[in-house]
Amino acid sequence: MAEQRQIRFGILGCATVARNLARAISLAPNATISAVGGSTAEKATAFAAENECPATAKIYGGYDAVLDDPDVDAVYIALPTSLHVRWAVLAAQKKKHVLVEKPAALNVAELDRILAACEASGVQYMDATPWMHHPRTAKMKEFFSDPLRLGQLKSVHCNVSFSLNIHPGEKPDVDAVGALGDAGWHSISAILLTTDYDLPESVTAFPDPEVNEAGVILSCGASLKWQDGRVATFYCSSVADMAMDIFAYGIAGKLRVHDFVIPFAEQSAPFYTLESYRFIEHGVKADFPQDVLMVIEFCNLAGSGSAPEKKWAVISRKTQLVVDAVMASIQKGFETIKVVY
Incomplete structure (x- = not known):
């Protein structure tokens, strides 16, 4: 070799x-x-x-x-x-x-x-x-894609918050996106994972986001809607206690996970499903911590000698589009914003 x-x-x-x-x-x-x-x-x-x-x-x-x-x-x-x-x-x-x-x-x-x-x-x-590179994420994606296990996706709710005091003094010329670009990035990318990166038709921010004295977002939320009736909501914060939850509901089953951003254990991470009226715990082991797995994958792609893998660029861009739509909704008085790729 x-x-x-x-x-x-x-x-x-x-x-x-x-x-x-x-x-x-x-x-x-x-x-x-x-x-x-x-x-x-x-x-x-x-x-x-x-x-x-x-x-x-x-x-x-x-x-x-x-x-x-x-x-x-x-x-x-x-x-x-x-x-x-x-x-x-x-x-x-x-x-x-x-x-x-x-x-x-x-x-x-x-x-x-x-x-x-x-x-x-x-x-x-x-x-x-990093959580995108944990093998648990691939296993969850298999569940979301299986019509016999989840069925048609109906709704998703995601909470991500870290009480780390990382944005209270932030200034718009340094990081105008605040918690929406940090905890919110995780929330939105998790929702998009459940839809196989099918973008929502529209986004509406929840009223009264929490901001610091400079107007940088400390916490906010939004609802997302798709043409076929799927809906999702999320809440993100840098001042609330820790939460890293995904709840996804389909007509045949559901999924929940409580530590998707940072697994409570580095090399073993569970998620839970309801399938055919049975609750199932799925334990997923990893050879390395998820941030190491991310570096390994990045280096494999960078050193392959082949054309760059564009999947990650597409996922980033779709996530950024939804972040932008939430920000636009906040700035326009919580109007509903169309999402266009």
């Missing part, structure tokens, strides 16, 4: 969210950290030391130098959302594969610029949503 190629990562940004990915890259057999770029060299040095980056990892007080480093194959972008489009486009133009934190962009127009740059340069794109 041919030796597995290692993808050499440059990390852009030393925020807390980057710590998990630094660990994941270190644990993935086909990845290594080659460079760390911070807003200052001091921050990058401290990040590399605190996260046990390889001694060979280069330290840069800036991001351009990471993109210019010939020993970097791919970048993980952990910068504020407002900076994603600039650095992801530049990374793609420098022929670096792009793994970008969610939300991928402030809006779909920015995301389209990122995707166009990646396509033009022939580099792999993926947003960093």
Whole structure:
């Protein structure tokens, strides 16, 4: 068997969210950290030391130098959302594969610029949503797709909240999407998973979202509707207690899961279904934690030598479109917004 190629990562940004990915890259057999770029060299040095980056990892007080480093194959972008489009486009133009934190962009127009740059340069794109790469997610998707187990999907409800105090002081010029782009990204992508990424016809935001003094969203919700009568609702928050729930109901069965974003146990994750009037617990084991599995899959695609896999770009874009529709509904006094791909 041919030796597995290692993808050499440059990390852009030393925020807390980057710590998990630094660990994941270190644990993935086909990845290594080659460079760390911070807003200052001091921050990058401290990040590399605190996260046990390889001694060979280069330290840069800036991001351009990471993109210019010939020993970097791919970048993980952990910068504020407002900076994603600039650095992801530049990374793609420098022929670096792009793994970008969610939300991928402030809006779909920015995301389209990122995707166009990646396509033009022939580099792999993926947003960093680890739960999408857990084998449990594939097993749940099998259930949603089986007409004998779930039947026609009728309704979905999703709650995602993290009381992490991560948006109360946020400013619109840094991350205007707030909790909607974070917890809401998970909620919307979970709903779309249940529909095999069939976009809703319309979105209506719930009145009175919670915002900070600068107007950045701390919590909100919305309803989604499809032409065939399917409905979904979600609530997302960065100030409520932890919740990571999906409830999906069909005419033949239902599914529930209570830890879909971050499994309570790293290598074993259950979900529950009602099928033929029987409650069934499905335990799904994983060889690695889900963020490691995400890195492994990204590196397999980036190092395959084949054309980039476009599935992840399509999923990102559909998720971003619904995020944009919810934001538009809020800004327009909770009007119903049509979703157009």
